[in-house]
Amino acid sequence: MPTYIVTSTVDDISDTGSLRYAISQAQDGDTIEFSSSISGQTLALQSSLTISEGITIDGGSNNITISDGSPEANAGFTNFVVAGDSANPITIRNLAINDGYGVGTTGSKGAGPGSPGGPGGNAAGAIFVQSGSLNLIDSSFTNNTAVGGTGGGSLDPNDFNNKGAGGSGGNAAGAIYVQPGASVTSSNLTFVNNVGTGGAGGTAADPDGPQGTGYEISNDPSVVCFVIGTLIRTAAGDKSVEDLAIGDFVVTASGEHRPIKWIGTRSYIGRFANANPGILPICFKAGALADGIPARDLRVSPKHAMFLDGCLIPAASLVNGASIVKEQRVEELTYFHIELESHDVLIAEGAASESFVDDNGRGIFHNAHTFATMYPNEQRVTAVYCAPRVEHGFVLEAVRQRLNARAGLQVSVGSRFGELRGVIEGCDGTRVWGWAQDQAYLDAPVCLDVLVDGQVVSLVYADKPTAEHGAHGFTINLPETLSETATVAVRRSADRAMLASLMHSIPSVQAAA
Secondary structure, eight states, X not given: OOEEEEOOOOOOTTSTTSHHHHHHHOOTTOEEEEOGGGTTOEEEESSOEEEOSOOEEEOTTSOEEEEEOOSSTTSOOXXXXXXXXXXXXXXXXXXXXXXXXXXXXXXXXXXXXXXXXXXXXXXXXXXXXXXXXXEEEEEEEESOEEEOOOOOOOSOTTXXXXXXXXXXXXXXXXXXXEOTTOEEXXXXXXXXXXXXXOOOOOOSSSSOOOOOOEEEESSOOOOXXXXXXXXXXXXXXXXXXXXXXXXXXXXXXXXXXXXXXXXXXXXXXXXXXXXXXXXXXXXXXXXXXXXXXXXXXXXXXXXXXXXXXXXXXXXXXXXXXXXXEEOOOOSEEEEEEEXXXXXXXXXXXXEEEEOBOOSSOGGGSTTTHHHHHHXXXXXXXXXXXXXXXXXXXXXXXXXXXXXXXXXXXXXXXXXXXXXXXXXXXXXXXXXXXXXXXXXXXXXXOEEEEEEETTEEEEEEEEOEEOSSSSXXXXXXXXXXXXXXXXXXXXXXXXXXXXXXXXXTTSTTOOEEO
8 A cells, every 4th residue: 555755744735745635635445655854844734634535644753643734723623534434544653743723613594483493513623523434543632622603593583483493503522532333442542631612592482402512532532441451251151251262151240141242342452541530440340249259359441341230330439448449550451342233231251240331332342344344234322221320329228338348348227217217018029118207308208219129139129109108119110020938028128227128928918017
């Protein structure tokens, strides 16, 4: 494949040594490099550089800076616009990209009386990824600014009877904005003073449009996956995640054997990972979740969800500094994730933990482009999770309290909970029902564990209307029919305060706390 050498700092397409000329000539697979004769210099652009071919632009060791060359602040443009396709990724490496200033377009006014205004355009200061796949490596972004476009207003703001809703303001990322459908993978990037400001919503409308959102990078750079070496349960036994292959059958938490559709991977050098806390893994020490679970220390990314009490809970939400800890430093870090045909729960080191689901996050993997190669006709759809995702509230607090108590940490019950009152009103072998109320929080629902013969089988909120006790009733369908000798108990999840217990052999027995 041809290699083009940039020898000029002049931004002129008629100059055959310029970067703009090289980009206009390069095709899929070609490389653009920079002559040592311009090492340490700045290429001041006169307008955005649009890249549509799957090329590589490599600054090498020449310390090249790409900068918005506009003489006035707030009158510039985005330095690079990526408009490629996912089958031919574009790569930018070893460049400093500075001083870009992108502004989103203003949304259109309503098309007629009562019609809503159009949304403002999104914007980026340094790189606007419009389409395709971009790989960013060993590059820096400094003093880039972006402002989202203003949302469109009403066609006739004086017609008070026919005002349409205002268009939403455009989103903006000071450094990199990634449009839906596009993707970015990155390694060893640095960001300094990059500011994105969301565009104003359309006004003179009914209602006014919402403000856009500002970012430094528009897509979440955090990963959701397993650290190299994690043992995943398969039909052939436990295997290290890095040894799995597409088509292998994994065993889900429900016992089903399902084939792997795709495996994503990405690596970080220690210097980059240690400077980005959102990347460093969470370690669940052996036995942190239950006896023998996990069987060995389990290391996952902070946003990777564990399956607990019927919910998906991100690892970062469970850190307690004792049995579940945030790692502070790594020499290097490699993550893998496993995708099935639909979202599910895998068994990792004996613990229930989620599979990959593409919630606009595939682009974080270094091999993201391989999915499009393998499945060229697959259309992106809205992510569907196999269970509720919980990041706050009563369920999370109950799980945290239980795991903290397991770790031997002091749980301050007195300051959190009041006396637990209520009854188990009955059990017919397939259901348990009753009511429960925390006397310190009379209007709040109580989160309850349901135990059968001492084992937790379900979780339920006491928040259903009752005739005598307000919205504090509960009914839970048991996972299987009870034997006549089974003992059923209900307790508060957070501190294990017992509500009541009964023998199933006496149906519909009322047991008071």
